[in-house]
Amino acid sequence: MAIPTRYPDAVWRPPPGMYVGPVRQKTDLVIWHVDAGNANSLYGWWNQAGSGQNGSHFFVKTDGTVEQYAPIDRITWTSGNGSIRSVGIETQGYAAGEWTPDQRDALIKLTRWLCSTLGVPMVMAPNSKLTSRGIAWHRQGVPATQAQKAAKVSQTGGELWSSSVGKVCPGPDREKQIPHMVGEIANQSIKPNPDEDDMPDINDIFNTPVFNDPSNGKPVTLAQSLTNIHIMANRNYDETPARVWGFPLDHTLAKGPDGKPAKVAAGSLLRYEPAEHENTRVALTAAITMAVSGIPGVDQKGLEESISAVVQESLANSRIVFVPAPELEKASDNA
Secondary structure, eight states, X not given: OOOOOSOTTSEEOOOTTXXXXXXXXXXXXXXXXXXXXXXXXXXXXXHSTTOOSOOOSEEEOTTSOEEEOSOTTBOOOSSGGGXXXXXXXXXXXXXXXXXXXXXHHHHHHHHHHHHHHHTOOSSBOOOSSTTOOEEEEGGGGSOSSHHHHHHTOOTTSSOOSXXXXXXXXXXXXXXXXXXXXXXXXXXXXXOOOSOGGGSOOHHHHHTSEEEEOTTTOOEEEHHHHHHHHHHHTTOOGGGHHHHHHTOEEOOTTOBOTTSSBOOEEHHHHGGGSOTTOHHHHHHHHHHHHHHTTTOTTOOHHHHHHHHHHHHHHXXXXXXXXXXXXXXXXXXXXXX
């Protein structure tokens, strides 16, 4: 069955000079970008002579207006080698700064439609590897060093989505918004608690002492341990919290609009769950462990056990009070 190729809420503006390739064989990803020049439109930029294999499917302005430049089933060259399996969304703004509220809402609505239409999982993509699927952002496919560029591998261990070493697209401020946005995309029925204090503070857990340094007797926190591990593996620790909160969970409280079980981003679900609930510990442990998995030389079983103990103690000693969303109260009572 043919799929719709134009987003109903977009302004259709195909630039005649922009590269539009053949129909994609598959769609694994929706990749978010920022134009970094705060342009009001990319129509003219993509339309200029000599732009070569450059272009994007969409552009989301700061006021929430969406421009569409190409059918969603065709290839546009937005994300390097990842372009042949992704839809690219550019957004208006500079490298620094957050998406505006209107822009954020438009991006959530557009991405939810794309995922539903193209069968892309409504979860955060963990990296730029060929097996990765979900909602991603450009930096995941960027090389952090010249050595990675030469080896044609990104800082997350996958294919290159850019040849610009150290590029931070869509910017650190926007990356902090991504876990909550992906959670909203995946869970229309789960309304965020307006009191952010009801959400477990991942930093409190990361700052819990895990062991004492044998050289000086001083406590070493989980964050410090993970930082050292990530430095050894040439990965960014700063990415870990975002990956934790965006981790897709199977959970007794995770229900879709139809009442059936559904995967839910950790950051969307855990704020509603009683702190003493065993699944909180299991889910959060799995999420953190997944965020640092696959690192050579690390005892994964031992790491998981250590994280589990830290999470359990941290939640037990916290003053967090979880308030189920109304539509989840029944599920919470039965959990």
